[in-house]
Amino acid sequence: MANDFIVPNWHPLFIHFPIALLVLGFLIEIITFARPRGGFRAAGRWMLLLGAFLALPATTSGIYAFRDVAAPAQLDVDQHWHQVLATNSWSPGHWDAISDHIWYNSGAVVLFLAAVGVWLGSSDKWRCTLRLPLLAVVLVGLVLMSIGAWHGGELVYKFGTGVEPGAPAGGSTAGHGLTWYIPPLQLHLVLAGFAVALVVAAVALMVRRWQLDRRVPAPAAPLTEGQPVAPGIMALDVPAGAGQPIGPASDLPQNRDQQPVAPPSEVYPGWFWLGAFGLAIVTAVAGAWAALGVFSKAAFREGLEELRQADHRRLALHVALGVLIIVLSLFLAALVRFARRWRRPAGILAGLVLLLIAWQIWVGVLITFDSPEGSLFRFAAVTQAGEPATMPPPAAPARTPVPQPSPSTEPVRGSPAASQQPAAAPPPTAPGAAPHEEIGT
Numbered sequence: 001m002a003n004d005f006i007v008p009n010w011h012p013l014f015i016h017f018p019i020a021l022l023v024l025g026f027l028i029e030i031i032t033f034a035r036p037r038g039g040f041r042a043a044g045r046w047m048l049l050l051g052a053f054l055a056l057p058a059t060t061s062g063i064y065a066f067r068d069v070a071a072p073a074q075l076d077v078d079q080h081w082h083q084v085l086a087t088n089s090w091s092p093g094h095w096d097a098i099s100d101h102i103w104y105n106s107g108a109v110v111l112f113l114a115a116v117g118v119w120l121g122s123s124d125k126w127r128c129t130l131r132l133p134l135l136a137v138v139l140v141g142l143v144l145m146s147i148g149a150w151h152g153g154e155l156v157y158k159f160g161t162g163v164e165p166g167a168p169a170g171g172s173t174a175g176h177g178l179t180w181y182i183p184p185l186q187l188h189l190v191l192a193g194f195a196v197a198l199v200v201a202a203v204a205l206m207v208r209r210w211q212l213d214r215r216v217p218a219p220a221a222p223l224t225e226g227q228p229v230a231p232g233i234m235a236l237d238v239p240a241g242a243g244q245p246i247g248p249a250s251d252l253p254q255n256r257d258q259q260p261v262a263p264p265s266e267v268y269p270g271w272f273w274l275g276a277f278g279l280a281i282v283t284a285v286a287g288a289w290a291a292l293g294v295f296s297k298a299a300f301r302e303g304l305e306e307l308r309q310a311d312h313r314r315l316a317l318h319v320a321l322g323v324l325i326i327v328l329s330l331f332l333a334a335l336v337r338f339a340r341r342w343r344r345p346a347g348i349l350a351g352l353v354l355l356l357i358a359w360q361i362w363v364g365v366l367i368t369f370d371s372p373e374g375s376l377f378r379f380a381a382v383t384q385a386g387e388p389a390t391m392p393p394p395a396a397p398a399r400t401p402v403p404q405p406s407p408s409t410e411p412v413r414g415s416p417a418a419s420q421q422p423a424a425a426p427p428p429t430a431p432g433a434a435p436h437e438e439i440g441t
Ligand code: HEM
Pocket: 008, 009, 010, 011, 012, 015, 018, 019, 055, 058, 059, 060, 061, 062, 063, 064, 065, 066, 069, 101, 102, 105, 106, 109, 145, 148, 149, 150, 152, 153, 155, 156, 161, 162
């Protein structure tokens, strides 16, 4: 487990956003059921949108947290998962709790993203039609998330997951390097969560934009209740046909319920693709920081050398996928801005980006949990001798050392220095190994 500034990791920082925002947003949706227009409803919608998208960094920080707390030692990506499990001492009940926590929350996140993505990408008409079914999906997601979060609480307060044993040492924080405050791999995963959230939003807004572009431009008449205020994203599900013209401004104070929601500003998918492009670059830089430990010419040369080695093909694929995601996001930003009629190529490319992201997350999980070497699709199998089939001979170090300029005496997480640490020797029979298999293998 980590010995960083924030103990045990950043997961508890991010989880409260989706929980609070989604629950409140849903309640506001219910409270304003009969009065769909108004700022309160719009605020609730924003909460649902932000809550669903912020569930992504909560999830990627959770992936890091799981690997972080699964072993008592400092996180070392060069260890295979079965080696991590060999040092793990959790009871079967503890494993059940984490397994339930992960499955319930992952299911909830998929439902939230599906509901919000469909809503964001729909035309005004479809937003009206799908309102209740999508609310039902959010409700199921909330139930799953509540159960998952309850298991999360059990993990910490019942099983002591990630809790420092004994009294904290306290004292001065002086002498720690930057990586103690901002562990690069943890930063990398959280940024990846934000980048993926922006891609999902960009795809949904792109689909919506196609439908808005097809529409005949509305006459420049004053806004009437029941008239959709396209092409914004918030106040678009007003029941059609209400049709009462809105009175002059002087009427509004007496007639608050009739106030329209101000037409929101336009939302351009190109900005979201551009944002995803920028965040993916920052994510990649953080990934390189995690992998190289230091930014220098020598480190980059060593890193490139490593990527060419066959035993680092997971990392090589991860970098290749990362570059593709970055390039395609920029290309899509230009496409939706300058070639709006090219819907089919844009749609195909956007679908491709989503597939690449899914693979990228999986390869990232493989590297985080099961080292940069091995199969591109599954965890390393354990041979009868207790070593993975793909393990190199013990004499060969997994990484080439790169000089560390940091004055910190602690190894940089995921850095060559960290990887030089002797992996905890796995006992022949790992305690509690059997229940682990359902999660990682
Ligand atoms: C939106 C999704 C998620 C939510 C809302 C959530 C919620 C929670 C909550 C409420 C806790 C208890 C923390 C506390 O009371 O301080 C927790 C802990 C934990 N969660 Fe999650 N979780 C999510 C996703 C995940 C995922 C996907 C994983 C692993 C793959 C994960 C792994 C953990 C771990 C290992 C802990 C123990 C404490 C720690 O190491 O930070 N979580 N989570």
